[in-house]
Amino acid sequence: MKWLVVLIVVAGLLLAGCPQPSELPTAEATTPPAELYDKTWISPGKVEVGNFYPGARAEYMLSIHNGSDEPAEFSVSYQLPNSTAEGYEAAPAAAESWIIIADPAPVLAAKETRDVLIAVEMPGDAQAPPKWEFWIVAKDVTQTGMVQTELACRWLVTMK
Amino acid sequence: MKKTLIAILLAVVLTVVPAASAFAANPVIVTVTATPAAVSVSVDFATWTVNGLTGDSKMRENTTYYSNPLGDETAPSATVANGDCRFQFTNDGNVAIDITCNFADFTGGDAMTNSNGGYTVNGANTFGASGYESGKDWPTDAVIFKNSGSAIFISNLAISATNKWGIALLTQSAPFVSTTGMTSTITCAAVEHVP
Numbered sequence: 001m002k003w004l005v006v007l008i009v010v011a012g013l014l015l016a017g018c019p020q021p022s023e024l025p026t027a028e029a030t031t032p033p034a035e036l037y038d039k040t041w042i043s044p045g046k047v048e049v050g051n052f053y054p055g056a057r058a059e060y061m062l063s064i065h066n067g068s069d070e071p072a073e074f075s076v077s078y079q080l081p082n083s084t085a086e087g088y089e090a091a092p093a094a095a096e097s098w099i100i101i102a103d104p105a106p107v108l109a110a111k112e113t114r115d116v117l118i119a120v121e122m123p124g125d126a127q128a129p130p131k132w133e134f135w136i137v138a139k140d141v142t143q144t145g146m147v148q149t150e151l152a153c154r155w156l157v158t159m160k
Numbered sequence: 161m162k163k164t165l166i167a168i169l170l171a172v173v174l175t176v177v178p179a180a181s182a183f184a185a186n187p188v189i190v191t192v193t194a195t196p197a198a199v200s201v202s203v204d205f206a207t208w209t210v211n212g213l214t215g216d217s218k219m220r221e222n223t224t225y226y227s228n229p230l231g232d233e234t235a236p237s238a239t240v241a242n243g244d245c246r247f248q249f250t251n252d253g254n255v256a257i258d259i260t261c262n263f264a265d266f267t268g269g270d271a272m273t274n275s276n277g278g279y280t281v282n283g284a285n286t287f288g289a290s291g292y293e294s295g296k297d298w299p300t301d302a303v304i305f306k307n308s309g310s311a312i313f314i315s316n317l318a319i320s321a322t323n324k325w326g327i328a329l330l331t332q333s334a335p336f337v338s339t340t341g342m343t344s345t346i347t348c349a350a351v352e353h354v355p
Binding site: 035036039040041042043044045046047048049050051052053056057058059060065067079080081082083085086135137139143144145146147148149150151152153154160 | 188189190191192193194195196197198199200201202203206207208209247252253254255258260262309310311312343344345346347348349350351352354355
């Protein structure tokens with residue numbers, strides 16, 4: 001009977017030791033630059049996803065800082081790029097439905113920095129070019145005036 | 161009974177071990193990398209009333225207006241000077257940026273829509289708009305402001321650098337009939353510059 005227990009333990013250890021292909025890729029969070037305390041900014045400026053494939057998921061936190069003295073609501077949205085990095089092409093039309101934005105309308109207190117989870121989850125039967133790009137855009141929607149600004153983070157995706 | 165159980169367990173282990181080895185040999189790893197960098201931009205004098213710098217703030221049809229402090233209908237110099245420009249971008253972040261500007265359709269009143277053809281292209285109910293940048297040639301270097309997907313207007317603006325710029329707007333060709341004011345927004349997106 002003791003042999004049975006030993007065998008069960010060995011089998012359990014072997015199974016636990018298997019690398020799991022479904023582990024989510026992650027990267028270290030960015031550090032907010034202290035000298036930009038009074039400015040509104042986002043970070044990072046670009047996220048590079050490598051070895052991506054249909055059925056895979058990648059995610060990263062977008063940091064948004066409200067540099068104003070008043071609370072501000074931001075919109076966080078997917079956008080096709082106005083311009084692409086060399087060698088990349090704009091994301092396919094279907095890609096918009098692959099993007100998950102955890103909080104698309106965060107309200108930030110004055111001087112607050114908030115992380116918003118951005119994920120791209122490509123369906124198993126979807127197709128994409130070898131190298132494609134999309135933008136995640138954050139805009140302070142409390143801005144007034146005819147000229148307004150928004151801040152974009154490039155996502156550069158390279159397929160396996 | 162004991163022997164049967166041992167046999168079953170051995171079979172399970174032998175089945176699982178090759179599968180585990182296969183996973184280990186070909187792991188599917190998606191990589192995600194990002195360098196810490198803050199993207200930030202500000203614009204001075206973000207307000208503009210068309211024909212309101214030196215004029216009466218009323219738009220006339222088929223007329224080109226400029227955000228030029230020297231005159232609402234005064235074109236910028238052949239080489240655009242700072243004095244021709246109302247607006248100024250400042251790169252407040254810690255990475256070089258590209259800037260693109262989209263000019264939305266007007267709402268309210270006669271509700272002109274963007275022709276997406278630049279400041280020389282209008283229609284009965286469409287306007288055209290372009291941006292000009294200090295130090296560049298007018299009109300050859302003007303950049304069309306579409307209602308979406310405009311090309312890069314300011315390229316590779318360095319950290320802490322400033323850049324003065326302006327807008328040229330050709331109004332619709334048909335007479336305005338509404339007495340209600342129209343509004344629009346020019347949204348300028350800053351993105352990290354990449355080669």
